[in-house]
Amino acid sequence: MEDEKDTYNEKVSKIEKEIVEYLVNSPLYSTRNKITTRILIYIILRKEISQNLLKNLTGYSSGKISQELNNLVDSGMIIKKKIPGIRKKVYTFESVEQISTARIKNVIAGMVKWQKELDKMKNEMITKQKKLGIMNGYDNILKVIDFYLPTIRIYEKFAESMEMK
């Protein structure tokens, strides 16, 4: 892979880096994977960026960056674009809202996958209440399922309404 130097002025680049690091380390993103977040923020701040330049800016290996970019493309948050005429590919995005919407939809889709399993668990717990109801933790587990099951259904509808907008 050919090395691609950053053409940005040093001061501009410094401000960009400070924004990236502030966001990566902010509480809002603190529960997220820092590598993914760092790459995503660079894509937003550059509008479009090559894998080589990302390697240069972040210091991550080509393999790591490639894996993260593929995941982000698969999740619908970013887009891979070919530059016509040359063999260069860049990564870009539609809008910040699109990134957030794709994330929310992915989370909801991930939850929907579990609906059947949680339903089955709840039914079993209720059927065997006489035996299991006296056990430590029964109420706690049931309370969590009782919250998440309807929540998943509501969010499924929410995701559908986002699709329609």
Added chain:
Amino acid sequence: MNSNQTSDNDFKYKGKIKDYEKTLINFFVDIGKTKDTPAKVQEILGYLIIHNKLSQSNLKELTGYSTGTISTTLGNLIELGVVQKERITSSNKYQYSMIGDLPKIFETSSEISLEQFTLLSKYVSDKLDELEESKGKTGYKNLHTQISVLLDGYKKVSKIAPSMTKVLRDK
């Protein structure tokens, strides 16, 4: 035993209940993958959601993570405003719990906190002002445009937060 104190083994579920607990933890870890949240964070959050209150040593036993990992993760979650710690009466130990009821927990752990969006927007706006000193330099124009795109995006995304929370509260 004090009312805010759990007995030494209350947090250890047995038999079928332990299996259900494990399934719920797998559920939390799995949905964490879709939002890039590390498994350790989701496991700790999951156990706190299920048990209400746990000490660091309880969490260590349940998750198998080191004291350092648990302490750092809890510190981040406290800073994020998701978790709180309180001293166990007549003890020098602390126990940790989620802040708010389940809808509130869901809102904050879904990263749709309005307060956080406001803080980030303020920092990024200040950087936009700082960038003015580099007007005309290479990269200035693109970064200036993209910071504005980011700020505008935060504004729009933060409007999703109340609508998501409303849907949950109305259920």
